[in-house]
Amino acid sequence: MQRLKRFLIRSLRFLVQIVFSILIGLGKWLGLSEEELIGRHIRINNYLVKHEPWPAGSNGLFLLAPSCLQNKDCTAKITNDIQECRRCGRCNVKDLLEMAETRQLPLMVVTGGTVARERVKENNYGGVIAIACERELETGIRDAFPLPVIAIINERPEGPCVNTRIDMKKVEEGVNELLEGA
Numbered sequence: 001m002q003r004l005k006r007f008l009i010r011s012l013r014f015l016v017q018i019v020f021s022i023l024i025g026l027g028k029w030l031g032l033s034e035e036e037l038i039g040r041h042i043r044i045n046n047y048l049v050k051h052e053p054w055p056a057g058s059n060g061l062f063l064l065a066p067s068c069l070q071n072k073d074c075t076a077k078i079t080n081d082i083q084e085c086r087r088c089g090r091c092n093v094k095d096l097l098e099m100a101e102t103r104q105l106p107l108m109v110v111t112g113g114t115v116a117r118e119r120v121k122e123n124n125y126g127g128v129i130a131i132a133c134e135r136e137l138e139t140g141i142r143d144a145f146p147l148p149v150i151a152i153i154n155e156r157p158e159g160p161c162v163n164t165r166i167d168m169k170k171v172e173e174g175v176n177e178l179l180e181g182a
């Protein structure tokens with residue numbers, strides 16, 4: 001029964017991806033905002049992923065965050081080793097690190113989508129919580145398929161790619177919901 005449910009939800013996710021690829025492609029001619037379309041795709045994807053049972057034998061949940069979350073003046077080499085973070089609290093890396101430790105989840109801060117996708121493929125994770133901007137998340141959801149990805153859009157109070165922020169409540173919710181489906 002679980003296998004059938006997983007198959008049906010995955011098929012639906014795939015179908016949704018195709019529909020949104022077409023819509024995003026046609027968006028400029030139809031006058032639709034790409035960011036808005038991606039936002040809708042992410043919401044539907046997350047809804048479906050939360051209801052999808054994980055495959056047996058997978059390696060739990062993985063947390064992925066972008067390096068732009070790190071305070072721009074911080075010199076800690078957290079993309080090499082997250083434990084380099086001194087937990088000063090100037091950015092959300094401290095919060096993510098503490099949550100990952102409490103929940104015993106692997107956390108990685110990556111410089112770009114390619115590195116993130118490679119890391120996910122190298123390991124047999126059951127699901128991913130990915131934090132990034134809309135475009136990176138849209139690409140990540142497609143590239144990681146059929147892996148379930150809960151996508152969380154970052155906040156960009158200072159513009160793209162610098163001192164970005166994340167609502168930790170959303171991350172907690174994502175972790176809880178994904179683990180419920182495990």
Ligand code: SF4
Pocket residue numbers: 070071074075076078084085086087088089090091092093094
């Ligand atoms: S919380 Fe960690 S990553 Fe963020 S500024 Fe402080 S030391 Fe750097």
